Amino acid sequence: MERELEAIGQQLPALPAVPVGDQGGTGGFAILPLQERPAKEGGIAVEVRLPEAGMVDLVALVPSRRYGVGGLEAQFGMPDEFTVELLDKDGKVIARIADERALWADPVRAGHPFVYPVSPPVEAAALRVSAGRLRLDSDVSESFVYAWAEAFVFAGERNLARGATVTSSGGQAPSAPWLWSNAFLVDGQTPLGLPEVPAGEHRNVGWISEGRAKATDSxxxxxxxxxxxxxxxxxLFPAKRPTSDLPSGFGFPRRFSISVPDAAGNKGEETAVEMGNPGHSPIDVPLGPRRGRKVRIDVAELWKVFKDYPAFFALSEIEVLEGEEMRNAGAVVRSPDGMGNVIGSGLQYWNAASLSDGFGPDGKLVSRREWLMQLDQRLKLEQRRHALEQEAAAIVDRWRRTGLWAFALLGGAGALVLIALPIRYRMREKRELARVRERIAGDLHDEVGSNLGSIQMFADLAESHAGPSKELKRIQRIAAETVSAVRDIVWLLRPQGDHRIGTAEHLRETGSIMLEALDWEFHANEAAWQTELSDEANRHLFLYYREALHNVLRHSGAARVEIRADEEAGKFRLVITDDGSGIPPEKMERPSTLRALRQRVEALGAEFKVDSGPEKGTCLELAIPLDRKRTKK
Structure with missing residues (x-):
């Protein structure tokens, strides 16, 4: 068993992983049914009608994801059970290729795509995915949700589903058409990032133009x-964002055209493209059959995210394809902009050679089909590893029970067995924990490295402007946010550290950041400054605290906020008061009002009071029993 676990550990680093961070792009397809299960089979379903029938040999479905106050929902709208069927041109089922059950109970999947080889291949004209059991939408308590980010239907390397017609049944569309649309199910954009696989150290991150004052500069x-x-x-492969405060799809143009110049340099027929930010998803621009030596990209409107931020054109890679065969490997790329090396974050470089070297910012670029199959291979290995670890834990548990009997019969010998096995198991768990902390430390390093790399970029801009500039203020803000983010992570990860600040002090510092634009005060008695909660209680308290302050900022319209923390009468009390518009009585009666706060209160085993009304502001009072806390020595 240990040998198999070791073999799995050696294979995983060579496979791509599902990213945790926001990769941008469109959300995908979603509907809001009113019932948990369909009244009849196929009653809640989505159908993808292919532009033309083909010999289907692989189908892949990518779960949607959503980022909320509670963090990442890696499988937003994924049903607990569903079926996948291939249909002919008349809508008749010709093959059922998947019948999934009990998916929510899988602790490993966590956003991995579903990949289904079809052998032998089947000629099909449509794909239908029918949902079974659904979850309630956490934002719309009376509706359930059914969603997918992307559907792929492959015939060899060709994705037959691109640009297909998508229809759904059994629910209404959400009220966010910029994020959820039937067409987004087949637009090629996923929350999984670029199709890269690990390929050792690679210094080239992409190419970036010189900054432009206006988005319309050519x-x-x-x-x-x-x-x-x-x-x-x-x-076209979007560039990786150079700093954490920039959106995914950094530098991807909003409007551009592609042409094939002739020998005399005349552009000829141009293919114009206008689109929103694709995030970290590659974008295909079909040109039809063409022949030539050069391919030219002219940008009519550059990416510009903030008013006082320069406009840029940036890409990670350009592939000129015939079918799925790359025709420009190692090709020379020219531009009137500087094409030399520009230092980016983490000792990586922006240069023209990056655009045709076959690499993205984090690995070797492969076809979508190969990438999805490798992601599926990783999922199978991780599921096997989890099963082996569970089996090992069961074996240890059985040995523990047997050891009790052996101890009664054999005395000291039985005690030795009883002690030795758990110690060995704990040592292995400690090693695994050390590896997890090492990975987290690496993430912190990359985050700090990214923002430090951005300092150089903004400093260069400030220098070129000569004199006081807003870029320098932006540098200061990014640095401050980076330090704050690192402090929060370390504070939660290492609650027993010798140099950590107390719970009340961390509440005060968090309030100073979130409520900077308001008139606010923070008070605490001496006992509260010394109060320290357990690790789990700290996590729930800060999720409650951030949600409460977010509500003040987003909904109350308050100008002043007062926060008080006290330890008294055997309880740790936190009171947040604002002078905002208050919560109408009819809204307070709804179960969904303050639901996120009540969930944290329940997890803390605390008392919760709300005093609010129109034009009188809102007062939230939380009282946590002292049997859940420790006091700093």
């Missing part, structure tokens, strides 16, 4: 294939 790139070649598609 920028162009030209890829020289070296000789005349045939191709039909250009695939």
């Amino acid at each position: 920028v162009w790139l030209e890829v020289d294939l070296g000789e005349e070649r045939s191709f039909d598609t250009v695939r």
Whole structure:
């Protein structure tokens, strides 16, 4: 068993992983049914009608994800059970390729795509995915939710589902058409990032233009294939954001055109594209059959996220394709902008060679099909590892019970067995914990490295402007936010550290950051400054605290906020008072009002009072029993 676990541990680093961070792009398809289960089979379903029938040999479904106050929902809207069927042109089922059950009980899947090989291949004209049991939408308590981020239907390397017609039944669309749409199920954008696989150290991160004052300032790139070649598609890979405060899809143009210049340099027919930010998903631009030596990209409107932030054009890779065959590997890329090395975060470089080297910012680029299959391989290995670890834990548990009998019969010998096995198990758990902390430390390093890399970029901009500039203030804000983010993570991860601040002090510092724009005060008695909660209680308290302050900022319209923390009468009390618009009585009667706060209160085993009304502001009072806390020595 240990040998198999070791073999799995050696295979996993060579496989791609599902990212945790927000990768941007569209959300996908979603509907809000009114019942937990369909009244009849297929009553809650989504159907993908392919542009043309084909020999289907692989189907993949990517779960949707959503980021809320509670953190990442990696499988938002994924049913506990569903079926996947291939249909003919008349809508008749010709093959059922999946019948999933009890998915919510799987502790390992966590956003991994569902990948289904179809062998032998089946000629199909449509795909239907029918839901069984659904979860309530945490934002809309009276509705359930059924959602998917992306559907792939492959015939070899070709995705037949791209641009298909999508219809749904059994529910209404959510009120966020910019994020959820039937068409987004087949737009090629996923929350899983670029199709990269680990391939050792790679220094080139992509190419970035010089900064422009206006989004409408022109920028162009030209890829020289070296000789005349045939191709039909250009695939653009967005750049990795250089700082954590920028959105995914950094530098991807809003409007651009692609042309194939002739020998005299005339552009000829242009293919124009206008689109929103694709996040970290590659974008295919079909050109139809073309032949030429050069491919030119002219940008009509650059990416510009803030008014006082420069406009940029940035990409990670450009692929000129015939089918799925790359025709520009190692090709020369030219632009009137500086094409030399620009130092990015983490000792990586922005340069023109990055655009045709076959690598993304974090690994070797592969086809979507290969990438999805490797993600599925990783899932199977992780599921096997989890099963082995559970089996090992069961064996240890059985040995513990046997050891009790052996102790009664054999005395000291039985005691030795009883002690030795748990110690060995605990040592292994400690080693695993050390590896987890090492990975977290690496993430902290990358975050700090990213923002330090951004300091150079903003400093250069400030220097070129000569004199006081808003860029320097932005540098200071990014640095402050980075220090704050690192402090929060370390504070929660290492609650027993010798140099950590207390719970009340951390509440005060968090309030100073979130309520900076308001008139606010924080008070605490001497006992509260010395109060320290358990690790689990601290986590729930800060989720409650951040949610309460977010509510003040988003909904109350308050100008002043007072926060008080006291330890008295055997309880740790936290009172948050604002002078905002208050909560109407009819809204207070709804079960969904303050639901997130009540969930944290229940987890803390605390008392919770709300005093609110129109034009009188709101007062939230939380009282945590002292049997859940410790006091700092």
